[in-house]
Amino acid sequence: MSKSLASIQLRAIAEPAQQLLTLANWYQIENEDHLKPGACPLSEDGQYLCFFGGELSEETILEILGLCERADIEVSRLALYQPAADIAPGLVLYTESTRDVRAPIRTLAAQCGLQGAAISQPPSLRKPGLLVMDMDSTAIKIECIDEIARLAGVYDEVAAVTAQAMAGQLAFNDSLYQRVAKLSGVELPLIQQLKDNLPLMEGVAQLCAVLKAHHWRLAIASGGFTWFADALKAPLQLDAVFANTLEIADNKLTGKVLGEVVDGSKKAEVLKSLTTQFGIAPRQTVAMGDGANDLIMMAAAGLGVAVHGKPKVVEQADAAITEGSLTQLLYLLSVPV
Template identity: 50%
Template sequence: MSQPNIAFSTLAQQDDLSLSNLLSLNLWYDIDHSSLVADKEAQTPTYVLLFGFQLGMQVANLAQQLQLWPGQVSAVCRFEAHSDLPPAFVFSVHGEAAELAQQLKQYGADNGVQCAVLVNPPKLSEPGLLVMDMDSTAITIECIDEIARLGGVYDEVAAVTAQAMAGKLEFSASLRQRVAKLEGIPLKLVAELQNQLPLMPGIEQVCEVLREHKWHLAIASGGFVPFAAHVQQLLNLDRIHANTLDDDGEVLVGTVSGKIVDADEKARFLCAYRDELGLAKAQTLAIGDGANDLLMLHQAGLGVAVHGKAKVVAEAPAAITAGSLAQLLYFLTIPAR
């Protein structure tokens, strides 16, 4: 059955509220304009996703911008990822994805909108794997900084953490440097912090939806096992991979043992778990906020920076820069054409 059409001139002049009356949910509309290639169905489409609250004229503005970039816009869809999220808009574009992605990142930064270029994104409807960073990703805090606060060395440790997450310091060395400052902090204080971990808004919703669709869920963290284990309980995760913080039974001794979970180890864990599950790369999703997450984000079928540092947002395949992590569902629910 042929798809309905919408004139490009109409699309390029309406705000998102007006378009909601013109475009039925979850239905693709071919875009009528003279420059469209004749054999569009023979090409692999690139998806340009635009999402967030109160988009206003951003849909129209992006449609016009896409016309100026290499590639050809063939269709548009307004779709609902979850009943708690406002509908998003996605364009089907035929062109060079890498070049388009760079242009779109700059467009998003200049206009304060959330958008992404996706090629063969993971599908919620098929089993998959989500591997997430923990600190400032699954939870809102950096655990090592909060432990340091308990020991009165917060400023010293937090400054090093910020440099490491921004990619200005090598992670393993910075971790050992920070952990050394935690020596003597009582375990009972660490346990109190462990039991008060604040989850990132939207992460519970994402995990619940993914579990319902037979996805596997895991943490790969440069943080510490006791905290990752608690998050595992809170979110009903399948597996965790984090660092071992040494103690003498009463206080921290200022060291970590075993192989440090750094950028390389996070990426290795994702690939090994994916292969163990027998999943295709395309059905893997990784999320994180720090520079030590970038390798993992690029090893996944789709890597998304979530409230990430500037370097991570700039280099990650996609990003959520504002709002709930439930917005991850936009990336997984683009309707089939």
Template identity: 45%
Template sequence: MLLSELPPSLSDWSRSLSHAPWWQLHSAALHPVSAPLSAGWLVLFGRSLQVAHLAKLADTLTGLGVVATLYPTTEVAEVPLLLLGTDTFSDELVAQLKREQWDIDICHLPALPTLNEPGLLVMDMDSTAIQIECIDEIARLAGVGEQVAAVTAAAMQGKLEFAASLRNRVALLAGAPVTILDEVAANMPWMPGLPLMVKTLKQAGWKVAIASGGFTRFAGQLQQALGLDAVFANELVVDGDTLTGQVHGRIVDAAVKAEVLQQLAQQYGIAASQTVAVGDGANDLNMMAVAGLGIAIHAKPLVQAQAAATLNHHDLEGVLCLIGASACRDRRWDMARS
């Protein structure tokens, strides 16, 4: 079947493709096959997803000599999604897809987690679970916003050692009233898709936690509101009604985040392949590396380059797309439709 013959809406593809369970993708067509490929996975998702995206992908695959088969279409979190199995996992394909310009999110992965088994998701907080960097907001209210924001940006890009940079930023907050924390917490914008993601994962029996280089005041509020299983963050030292400019105990940096993910997986008896790490900054790369799937969301260039999966056009509903994509493997085109 020529790609140009497919209906505009993905929801109508099952009617056109119902006479074969899977389809091999060629440059301008789909050919029916009796067995799918599963050595690697391509996940394409976006509200604008259409045939043109599949055609563009076909050209890229042909150029790299990668063969792919199309699984049945689906929607996850109301986002249209395509899953293709490949004959190999290709680092070259990963790099090529990241170089190309897409108006949807597309990822090439060696394996996919599933909602059909217990799992663990550990996410960063600032600019991941929420849309702000809390320390920058605290600093702004304390009158040292520009100084702190510049250091935060450099640390998230991997240009500064995180623990030392955090202590230096917190030192600038010495003498600020504790009520600033309440003001920031009251106006803390959640990342779109956060409640849906947490609810969906919890209903599927997953554990959800935060490992943050931010602060317990805000992570604890999210835990209470969303029913998170655990939070790990830094504790600001308070003297009476003011901040001392110090942090209590060990800083939750890149190494600690990776430890948290591994410790929680062991505690809850979660297989490594069923662990997911989500973040945006350089200090999230270690936990992404030890997770079964590392997802960068609206991330810095260094993080996008190294993360297994990147979300550039979706918020946290995109995490559900990647975790829920495996449902396509268990389906066939609706053979009853004609």
């Protein structure tokens, strides 16, 4: 890419009458001083570099292109695209490079006040797909087990174990049994209010509504509890829910978990099973989570997305939403290909 790339005349994006770049149309970086309309990239060997999460300007686009050049990421095409009318346009660049540029793209996007992702084969909103979500700190803003512990007066003890498990420092099953044991004797009416007022993650309801309108299947696979996951079926239009079952006796928690634990391996099994059950192409599957026990499921999906994830999860995910609304997932599903 030439050093004089900054001389490309990009007119103000915010004013359609003055646009040089038309939404959803690809432009080829023809030479050192201008763009020309080009066809959609046909090769599946390259990568799509998505930038989103803020307002784009001519200066921002030029800054991104310059940063890519300095990072030795050769870009041949670009396009603007807008997944929904109520969110700002995003920018996608195409590079034929196959080296792993996830980390540098996130870094240079942050330098521009945006979020970034490098995706080799993006799923398409235009085709049926499957989204499997974690629940705690992903579909909802809280860790339910920690909040129950708060009501039981053992929050600090339980939250410390939760943090270790989510960071991958403690086997999930061991951490689950340890934490649930401390909840013995908690009365169900005490946690009913928590169940009735689960704080949804920003944008998750809107995201699910858009996906359902495009014939996607939705599910939760959670290391949390059916007591809460079942309450999300209606508001999120879920097709399936998988979570752990708490043993209850005399209207109280016994401190035990019933049946098979939904851990990282089980979450991956759930994704594969639903993919087969609903007849979804593997490339059209998305897994979304924040903790270490989501990594196996994310690796098994066509696209694994960290949501406000722990550092280890962000590092290993295909893409990451580190701030803002979950509707931003639509940028990763609406790349014009």
